Amino acid sequence: HADAAMYAVKTSGKMNYRFFDREYYEAVRAKIDRNAELRHALETDQLVLYYQPRVEMATGATCSLEALVRWAHPTRGILEPIDFIPLAEESGLIVQLGEVVIDKVCAQIAYWSRQGRDVVPVSINVSPRQFNESDVTEVLRQAIERHGISPRLVEIELTESSMTADSVHVSQSLENIQRLGVALAVDDFGTGYSSLSQLQRLDFDVLKVDKAFTAELEKTREGSVFFTAIITMAHALGMRVVAEGVETVGQARCLKQLQCDEIQGYFISMPLPATDRQPILPRYVL
Numbered sequence: 001h002a003d004a005a006m007y008a009v010k011t012s013g014k015m016n017y018r019f020f021d022r023e024y025y026e027a028v029r030a031k032i033d034r035n036a037e038l039r040h041a042l043e044t045d046q047l048v049l050y051y052q053p054r055v056e057m058a059t060g061a062t063c064s065l066e067a068l069v070r071w072a073h074p075t076r077g078i079l080e081p082i083d084f085i086p087l088a089e090e091s092g093l094i095v096q097l098g099e100v101v102i103d104k105v106c107a108q109i110a111y112w113s114r115q116g117r118d119v120v121p122v123s124i125n126v127s128p129r130q131f132n133e134s135d136v137t138e139v140l141r142q143a144i145e146r147h148g149i150s151p152r153l154v155e156i157e158l159t160e161s162s163m164t165a166d167s168v169h170v171s172q173s174l175e176n177i178q179r180l181g182v183a184l185a186v187d188d189f190g191t192g193y194s195s196l197s198q199l200q201r202l203d204f205d206v207l208k209v210d211k212a213f214t215a216e217l218e219k220t221r222e223g224s225v226f227f228t229a230i231i232t233m234a235h236a237l238g239m240r241v242v243a244e245g246v247e248t249v250g251q252a253r254c255l256k257q258l259q260c261d262e263i264q265g266y267f268i269s270m271p272l273p274a275t276d277r278q279p280i281l282p283r284y285v286l
């Protein structure tokens with residue numbers, strides 16, 4: 001391939017072709033390399049989970065934790081999902097990555113339980129491709145069994161884009177997951193192509209409102225108008241509402257007034273690695 005690219009460079013004669021060829025070739029090559037590197041990372045257990053608390057407004061207690069994957073890269077430090085999840089989605093490695101995450105979460109819950117601590121449910125992000133190309137229900141069922149934990153301690157987060165893909169297949173999988181006793185949450189609500197009827201049909205337990213809406217709260221009047229409407233709708237459908245990306249006390253106060261059930265964000269805590277001891281379970285009363 002390298003020779004072919006060089007040949008194209010030499011024979012094309014025009015600057016733009018030459019740049020196009022080389023840059024295209026290098027981009028493809030870099031992608032293949034990074035993909036091989038990610039595969040290696042999965043094989044050598046370089047992925048770690050960070051946990052971010054979700055706090056219940058009524059009590060101020062941490063009521064659940066979201067597992068957020070990080071890549072502890074041997075030379076580049078801790079990498080965030082944006083640096084490798086899109087690549088994993090594209091190459092299909094997300095399926096394997098997703099299974100690793102599910103296993104790690106269940107192992108962590110089992111560990112915390114053995115420590116005799118207060119254990120709260122942990123939510124796991126599942127990507128659309130993982131949903132379409134693997135049997136997430138079966139992977140979950142086996143991991144829960146292998147680690148001997150209660151399914152009530154696991155929650156699955158899906159974005160709206162996962163639901164529009166193949167609705168019959170997806171709604172069946174979702175029902176099966178709920179039948180295991182695992183709760184379901186809609187992630188990043190309001191940013192995708194929402195289908196409100198899907199929401200009703202699929203009977204989600206939790207609605208997580210995207211941080212873009214939280215950011216508008218104190219800025220514009222419309223910000224709280226949208227939040228009020230979402231909360232009213234979600235409550236009417238029997239869902240709890242979580243505001244994502246809460247960064248200020250003002251936003252938290254506003255959300256409490258709007259009767260938002262739970263908040264998550266830097267205002268409470270950054271995502272943190274699991275410690276040997278209990279997870280950090282902050283308590284905030286406004």
Ligand code: C2E
Pocket residue numbers: 052067068069080081082085098101125126127157187188211244245246247264265266267271
């Ligand atoms: P998400 O599921 O919506 O997760 C919330 C993201 O918002 C996290 O980013 C979190 O660190 C960040 N965040 C939390 N509080 C605040 C805040 O107050 N302000 C702001 N600006 N951001 C906040 P992170 O960890 O970088 O993850 C990004 C996305 O990557 C996640 O969005 C999720 O879609 C995906 N992701 C993370 N872990 C996994 C995983 O294990 N599997 C899959 N398939 N996707 C994952």
Ligand code: MG
Pocket residue numbers: 066125157187
């Ligand atoms: Mg999430």
Ligand code: MG
Pocket residue numbers: 187188208210244
């Ligand atoms: Mg989200």
Ligand code: MG
Pocket residue numbers: 187188
């Ligand atoms: Mg997201």
